[in-house]
Amino acid sequence: MMSGLRKLYLASPLRMLTHLLLLFLVVAWSVPTLGLFISSFRTADSIDSTGWWTSLAESSQNKRIRLAEANEQQNIGGQFLIEGVLFEDEKIKIVSFGESFKTFTDTSAGDSLTLKNGTELIISEDGHYQWTSDEVFMHKRGKRIFVNVLIPPTFSLDNYHYVLFSEGLGKAFLNTLTVTIPATIIPILFAAFASYAFSWMQFPGRKILFVIVVALFVVPLQLSLIPLLSLYSSIGAYLDFSAKSYPGVWLAHTGFGLPLAIYILRNYMIGIPREIIQSARVEGASHFQIFVKLILPLSLPALAAFAIFQFLWVWNDLLVAMVFLGTSSDQIVMTTKLRDLMGTYGGDYEILTASAFVSIVVPLSVFLGLQKYFVKGLVSGSIKE
Amino acid sequence: MLVQLVHSILVVVLAVTVSVVYFITGNWILDRWSAKSNTPKAEKIRPWIFLFPALFLISLYLLYPAFETLRLSFFNNSGREFVGMQNYLWLFQDEQMRTTLRNNFLWLIIVPLLSTFFGLIIATLSDRVWWGAFAKTLVFMPMAISFVGASVIWKFIYDLRSTDADQIGLLNAIVVALGGEPMAWITIPFWNNFFLMVVLIWIQTGFAMVILSAALRGLSNEVIEASRMDGANEFQIFYKIMVPQILPTIIVVWTTITVIVLKVFDIVVAMTNGQWDTGVLANLMFDWMFRAADFGRGSTIALMILLGVIPIMYLNIKRLKQEDEI
Numbered sequence: 243m244m245s246g247l248r249k250l251y252l253a254s255p256l257r258m259l260t261h262l263l264l265l266f267l268v269v270a271w272s273v274p275t276l277g278l279f280i281s282s283f284r285t286a287d288s289i290d291s292t293g294w295w296t297s298l299a300e301s302s303q304n305k306r307i308r309l310a311e312a313n314e315q316q317n318i319g320g321q322f323l324i325e326g327v328l329f330e331d332e333k334i335k336i337v338s339f340g341e342s343f344k345t346f347t348d349t350s351a352g353d354s355l356t357l358k359n360g361t362e363l364i365i366s367e368d369g370h371y372q373w374t375s376d377e378v379f380m381h382k383r384g385k386r387i388f389v390n391v392l393i394p395p396t397f398s399l400d401n402y403h404y405v406l407f408s409e410g411l412g413k414a415f416l417n418t419l420t421v422t423i424p425a426t427i428i429p430i431l432f433a434a435f436a437s438y439a440f441s442w443m444q445f446p447g448r449k450i451l452f453v454i455v456v457a458l459f460v461v462p463l464q465l466s467l468i469p470l471l472s473l474y475s476s477i478g479a480y481l482d483f484s485a486k487s488y489p490g491v492w493l494a495h496t497g498f499g500l501p502l503a504i505y506i507l508r509n510y511m512i513g514i515p516r517e518i519i520q521s522a523r524v525e526g527a528s529h530f531q532i533f534v535k536l537i538l539p540l541s542l543p544a545l546a547a548f549a550i551f552q553f554l555w556v557w558n559d560l561l562v563a564m565v566f567l568g569t570s571s572d573q574i575v576m577t578t579k580l581r582d583l584m585g586t587y588g589g590d591y592e593i594l595t596a597s598a599f600v601s602i603v604v605p606l607s608v609f610l611g612l613q614k615y616f617v618k619g620l621v622s623g624s625i626k627e
Numbered sequence: 628m629l630v631q632l633v634h635s636i637l638v639v640v641l642a643v644t645v646s647v648v649y650f651i652t653g654n655w656i657l658d659r660w661s662a663k664s665n666t667p668k669a670e671k672i673r674p675w676i677f678l679f680p681a682l683f684l685i686s687l688y689l690l691y692p693a694f695e696t697l698r699l700s701f702f703n704n705s706g707r708e709f710v711g712m713q714n715y716l717w718l719f720q721d722e723q724m725r726t727t728l729r730n731n732f733l734w735l736i737i738v739p740l741l742s743t744f745f746g747l748i749i750a751t752l753s754d755r756v757w758w759g760a761f762a763k764t765l766v767f768m769p770m771a772i773s774f775v776g777a778s779v780i781w782k783f784i785y786d787l788r789s790t791d792a793d794q795i796g797l798l799n800a801i802v803v804a805l806g807g808e809p810m811a812w813i814t815i816p817f818w819n820n821f822f823l824m825v826v827l828i829w830i831q832t833g834f835a836m837v838i839l840s841a842a843l844r845g846l847s848n849e850v851i852e853a854s855r856m857d858g859a860n861e862f863q864i865f866y867k868i869m870v871p872q873i874l875p876t877i878i879v880v881w882t883t884i885t886v887i888v889l890k891v892f893d894i895v896v897a898m899t900n901g902q903w904d905t906g907v908l909a910n911l912m913f914d915w916m917f918r919a920a921d922f923g924r925g926s927t928i929a930l931m932i933l934l935g936v937i938p939i940m941y942l943n944i945k946r947l948k949q950e951d952e953i
Contacts, residue, residue: 496684580897
């Protein structure tokens with residue numbers, strides 16, 4: 243009976259609908275990123291003139307182009323001939339051509355066309371043309387003609403080369419790494435010790451302190467900015483040190499990341515069987531030894547989960563970087579750089595798309611590579627099992 | 628260039644060494660002391676050695692600034708002259724502020740609602756098809772993308788070209804293909820707010836989906852199969868059995884996204900910089916703080932954001948206490 247109902251469900255149109263609806267949602271969710279990815283390999287011209295979704299097929303474009311000047315003519319048995327090729331790029335195929343915008347679809351490639359002044363023009367599919375006349379060519383500027391061409395999809399790494407080496411994005415990439423590595427490791431270290439104390443040591447005010455720490459997790463960052471910036475400038479002025487520095491950002495990210503780190507790690511550590519720790523205590527191990535030799539190795543999954551969180555958060559952060567770091571080339575991070583590019587090059591999508599993808603690629607690989615830990619961390623932080 | 632990277636790795640090594648030395652010597656001194664005086668006092672101090680670095684940084688970076696911001700909100704732009712409630716009065720009379728509060732309110736309602744809704748739908752659907760894991764990865768992927776990167780992606784979708792040229796923005800291309808007029812989506816006051824929200828919904832749906840999917844998997848199959856036998860259809864099972872059972876998780880997802888929405892800053896700054904009536908509290912705060920250098924008003928706006936998270940903070944603490952009692 244049950245399997246009968248189940249089969250009914252499996253065979254029903256509802257199942258088709260499930261597939262279709264999910265497919266639609268998944269496509270809607272991935273198309274935006276796909277658009278950015280494909281565009282980042284296209285030339286500035288093609289990004290600007292056609293949608294990225296057309297770039298995989300040959301694109302049909304109308305172009306105006308000038309034929310060669312009169313001084314290139316040859317005299318062959320009383321006939322005057324100008325030869326040449328319309329496009330440097332051999333992949334461009336000519337479909338049709340004509341003298342004006344209205345007639346350029348009338349003559350197909352390979353056919354000959356008699357122009358208004360009586361001369362004959364043949365353009366072959368590969369762009370080679372022969373222009374013949376019974377009289378001497380006298381024109382100075384080459385004659386303008388209209389062609390309809392098929393351009394095959396072309397992709398290149400030029401945009402990436404440009405943004406990395408000429409736009410200073412390569413340097414911003416390194417700056418981001420410089421911010422991210424210490425700002426990920428330092429909070430883990432401090433949080434691990436604190437979480438151990440919260441899970442396995444006895445001291446007055448343990449519960450209330452832990453509640454305060456976790457409550458601070460939702461406190462908006464914005465609340466801290468003004469006082470911290472004032473503090474940084476006075477310390478900076480006192481020590482004759484710039485208020486905007488890497489150590490300042492590292493510590494800020496550490497401070498902001500600690501509540502979540504302690505929450506995740508403590509939730510995990512408290513789940514480690516009490517017997518393990520007690521038997522170690524009985525054998526005379528100190529808290530420090532237990533922490534280093536037992537708890538840390540056992541907590542590796544939770545440590546990894548938080549590390550991924552913090553890494554993604556710091557790498558993708560804009561606000562803290564804008565407040566606590568300068569915008570000179572040796573301090574600007576990728577998010578700030580990207581935001582600047584959006585302002586200055588509002589429409590230069592070849593720069594924007596490639597830059598955006600460079601900034602995305604590291605967190606995306608971390609995410610795809612370590613997705614399991616990340617999901618585990620997220621779930622353990624939200625659902626009490 | 629590489630010098631800088633080596634430098635930062637050295638810093639990590641240094642930080643790790645300093646902390647390890649701190650913990651080791653702290654413990655060592657305590658051990659010596661307790662061996663000599665033979666009192667349990669040392670064991671009372673030990674936890675604080677473990678806690679000190681974390682608690683110190685949390686106090687310095689979160690606790691102290693919160694009180695300082697509260698104090699500054701009663702002072703003038705330079706933070707030196709006491710002005711009483713003036714900043715708060717200004718807050719409720721300012722025209723721009725009203726637009727900002729309206730926008731923030733819209734963000735707070737719509738983004739958590741739609742992210743959770745889509746997350747729940749996708750989690751439910753993907754548990755029923757063989758390519759569910761793949762579908763989930765694709766929907767989850769935007770979580771790894773920075774808000775600024777996402778803004779570039781979506782700016783490209785909303786792009787507008789003149790009517791006689793090909794539209795390169797996907798949205799306008801679709802509109803034109805359907806016979807409509809292309810529009811400058813992010814500059815149409817009021818409606819542009821929704822186009823910015825789409826970006827955050829796009830990012831947060833993955834989060835909602837992962838959490839809800841885990842909760843759905845935890846449901847007992849017996850109840851679902853039993854109701855199926857009783858003739859309940861798939862929609863009834865979803866509404867009447869699955870959703871009520873994972874309601875606590877839905878609330879957690881909802882509140883977490885609400886907190887993120889309250890702090891939303893990057894998307895607005897990158898896409899419109901608050902122009903065309905798209906400002907939200909976090910951006911207005913940033914503007915008053917850095918462009919106007921008015922610490923009093925900046926602090927007051929920051930407190931408004933805090934006001935928004937206090938109910939959530941209360942809920943979290945309540946949940947934490949319940950968990951501890953079990």
